[in-house]
Amino acid sequence: MHNIELSEDGWRRISKRQVLVEYVNSLWYVLPMLGPGIVLSILWQPYGFFILGAGVIIFIWVLVLIPRRVRNYGYLLREDDLLFRRGIMFRRFVSVPYGRMQLVDITRGPLERSQKLATLKLVTAAASTGVMIPGLPIEEAEGLRDHLVAVAESRRAGL
Amino acid sequence: MKQNPQALSDPFDGEWHRLHRGTPYFRGGIFVLAAIGVLISQFRDILIEQFFPFNYGVWTPSLPGDLLLWIIGGAVLVLVVIMLLFTLSWRMHTFRITGEAIEVRSGIVFRSHRKARIDRIQGINIQRPIIPRIFSAAKLEISGAGSDSSVSLNYLSSDNANLIRRGLLQRASGQLQTPEVASAQAAGATTLDRTVNDFLAPELDDLYIPQSLVKIPIPRLIFSALLGWPPIILLLFIAAVITSSILVKDPEITMAILFSLLPGALAFAGYFVSQIRKKLRYSIAQTPHGVRVGYGLISLSNDTVPAERIHAIEIRQPLFWRKVGWWSIEVNRATSATENGAGKEINTTILPVGDYDDVLRVLTILLPHYDLGAKLGLLKAGMIGSGTVEGYQVASKRAIWYQPLSWRRNGWNYDNELAVLRTGALSRKLSLIPFVRVQSVSMQQGLFAKFFDLARVELDLVTGPVVSSVKNMDSALAMDFFARAGTLAVAAVARETPPETQLSHG
Numbered sequence: 334m335h336n337i338e339l340s341e342d343g344w345r346r347i348s349k350r351q352v353l354v355e356y357v358n359s360l361w362y363v364l365p366m367l368g369p370g371i372v373l374s375i376l377w378q379p380y381g382f383f384i385l386g387a388g389v390i391i392f393i394w395v396l397v398l399i400p401r402r403v404r405n406y407g408y409l410l411r412e413d414d415l416l417f418r419r420g421i422m423f424r425r426f427v428s429v430p431y432g433r434m435q436l437v438d439i440t441r442g443p444l445e446r447s448q449k450l451a452t453l454k455l456v457t458a459a460a461s462t463g464v465m466i467p468g469l470p471i472e473e474a475e476g477l478r479d480h481l482v483a484v485a486e487s488r489r490a491g492l
Numbered sequence: 493m494k495q496n497p498q499a500l501s502d503p504f505d506g507e508w509h510r511l512h513r514g515t516p517y518f519r520g521g522i523f524v525l526a527a528i529g530v531l532i533s534q535f536r537d538i539l540i541e542q543f544f545p546f547n548y549g550v551w552t553p554s555l556p557g558d559l560l561l562w563i564i565g566g567a568v569l570v571l572v573v574i575m576l577l578f579t580l581s582w583r584m585h586t587f588r589i590t591g592e593a594i595e596v597r598s599g600i601v602f603r604s605h606r607k608a609r610i611d612r613i614q615g616i617n618i619q620r621p622i623i624p625r626i627f628s629a630a631k632l633e634i635s636g637a638g639s640d641s642s643v644s645l646n647y648l649s650s651d652n653a654n655l656i657r658r659g660l661l662q663r664a665s666g667q668l669q670t671p672e673v674a675s676a677q678a679a680g681a682t683t684l685d686r687t688v689n690d691f692l693a694p695e696l697d698d699l700y701i702p703q704s705l706v707k708i709p710i711p712r713l714i715f716s717a718l719l720g721w722p723p724i725i726l727l728l729f730i731a732a733v734i735t736s737s738i739l740v741k742d743p744e745i746t747m748a749i750l751f752s753l754l755p756g757a758l759a760f761a762g763y764f765v766s767q768i769r770k771k772l773r774y775s776i777a778q779t780p781h782g783v784r785v786g787y788g789l790i791s792l793s794n795d796t797v798p799a800e801r802i803h804a805i806e807i808r809q810p811l812f813w814r815k816v817g818w819w820s821i822e823v824n825r826a827t828s829a830t831e832n833g834a835g836k837e838i839n840t841t842i843l844p845v846g847d848y849d850d851v852l853r854v855l856t857i858l859l860p861h862y863d864l865g866a867k868l869g870l871l872k873a874g875m876i877g878s879g880t881v882e883g884y885q886v887a888s889k890r891a892i893w894y895q896p897l898s899w900r901r902n903g904w905n906y907d908n909e910l911a912v913l914r915t916g917a918l919s920r921k922l923s924l925i926p927f928v929r930v931q932s933v934s935m936q937q938g939l940f941a942k943f944f945d946l947a948r949v950e951l952d953l954v955t956g957p958v959v960s961s962v963k964n965m966d967s968a969l970a971m972d973f974f975a976r977a978g979t980l981a982v983a984a985v986a987r988e989t990p991p992e993t994q995l996s997h998g
């Protein structure tokens with residue numbers, strides 16, 4: 334059993350405040366399950382205990398997993414490309430040559446704004462690139478965007 | 493900017509030009525036909541009664557004569573209005589070609605002005621439906637990268653379509669001289685001769701009369717369409733019906749089943765004919781500005797794609813083609829733009845069916861700068877081989893549970909320029925991906941893959957049919973391939989022709 338890993342040091346990590354953002358976001362799928370779950374576990378005895386148990390496990394799962402997932406986001410500016418990593422159970426590494434970037438997008442939802450965070454999205458001509466770095470402090474996100482646009486311009490290539 | 497568009501003498505003079513004079517008729521023609529069709533179907537009975545007004549031997553005209561006149565007059569009026577609108581739209585539809593861009597202005601109420609950069613052209617398609625073809629006209633579609641990025645010029649005279657295509661492709665590849673107008677017009681020939689020649693010409697070009705590298709015999713075309721899943725499913729279905737009718741032994745039920753099959757059979761026949769029709773008179777050739785693929789018997793279409801605009805190549809052999817040794821070739825292109833559904837097929841299929849030698853010939857023009865001769869062993873091992881031969885590495889044996897048949901076949905190989913990915917034990921596929929077109933490289937490992945120590949690497953490409961990932965690699969090998977592919981992609985970009993020549997400037 335081995336995780337895939339790269340022999341690179343100096344990964345830049347995202348802000349810990351992102352944990353809060355993701356907790357609140359997880360309410361979108363936790364809350365709709367909560368109501369029916371409670372009602373069922375009270376009315377539908379004795380099986381209700383199983384539902385209750387499953388609910389508690391999911392809850393703990395979310396509680397534990399989100400901070401770990403946030404810790405595992407990372408990016409690294411190398412000489413010629415940007416490395417991106419994410420995930421614990423589903424790990425993913427992406428290398429994007431600077432010349433291939435088509436545009437860099439910064440988005441900020443209301444939750445992220447409250448934490449002074451931003452999400453940076455990197456778009457290439459390939460739909461499968463899918464590099465989205467959430468939880469960057471806004472100054473860092475803007476600095477990174479400007480840097481990426483500058484290096485992309487200097488190494489501009491075709492499609 | 494000149495306000496009065498010129499008659500099209502030299503399309504590259506930077507002035508605004510109009511399209512072919514027949515455009516309103518070609519575009520409106522469909523409406524005229526439809527209107528006539530509707531009229532006939534609606535008033536068929538009335539018309540018949542009008543001219544043969546004998547109902548059970550008694551003269552009973554159903555419509556007063558002047559009412560019929562009104563109906564016909566009204567229809568003609570509607571048609572005249574439609575044609576006027578089309579003519580007006582033709583008058584408002586102008587284009588010009590300047591040094592860097594092609595611009596099109598169109599629309600009567602909602603004006604649109606589209607400007608496309610010539611150095612971003614991904615390919616040029618000329619289509620010649622039958623009616624415009626009779627009048628020596630053609631549609632020109634210039635595709636850019638992305639979904640809604642094409643510029644269409646419907647319709648142009650064949651000569652001009654030809655001239656504009658050549659000129660644009662020349663400019664797109666950085667050669668700035670304007671093509672000779674005179675050379676396009678065969679001197680001395682009468683108009684009639686020229687029309688006839690133009691109608692018969694499979695290709696629209698006279699400077700480079702491209703020799704097709706591959707000829708597809710008609711029987712091969714038919715059999716290639718028959719050797720697929722749909723016909724085999726149909727056969728199974730028929731067999732099932734026959735057995736069930738034998739078992740039931742009731743002629744009425746048998747007839748009922750047979751009739752219920754009829755729509756399916758008709759649909760299948762239609763599908764089959766369309767499959768073949770699209771591929772008739774296929775030709776592929778190398779021109780100075782790219783690969784040209786032509787199709788069509790009655791309505792012609794031909795597509796010119798600069799070789800640098802082909803992002804990935806896939807050589808395929810469906811299960812039922814293995815015995816006969818046929819292959820097809822698909823490519824990824826940065827454009828998904830085609831005007832009509834019929835062009836869809838043409839867009840990515842470079843070779844509909846061919847044998848091993850045909851594949852080699854097509855590859856030489858798809859990869860003009862690559863030394864294929866030295867890599868024949870690698871190619872053959874990729875097409876039909878399996879296991880770790882010719883430098884191929886294969887999926888881990890631990891993946892045998894995921895891919896019991898194909899774990900020895902699914903493999904990868906690469907040199908400095910090209911990544912070669914081999915997949916599929918039954919239906920074979922081989923992807924050839926130039927690193928210079930790889931947009932990014934990614935590596936993934938799912939939950940179960942972690943327990944089996946497996947990972948997956950993908951070379952991210954523009955959207956298209958080509959398989960561009962290797963699954964179930966040993967994770968150490970995956971990490972190695974990920975690192976190397978990333979480095980090679982960066983190096984290939986740096987090596988590519990500098991932006992001054994524009995061609996690399998996708």
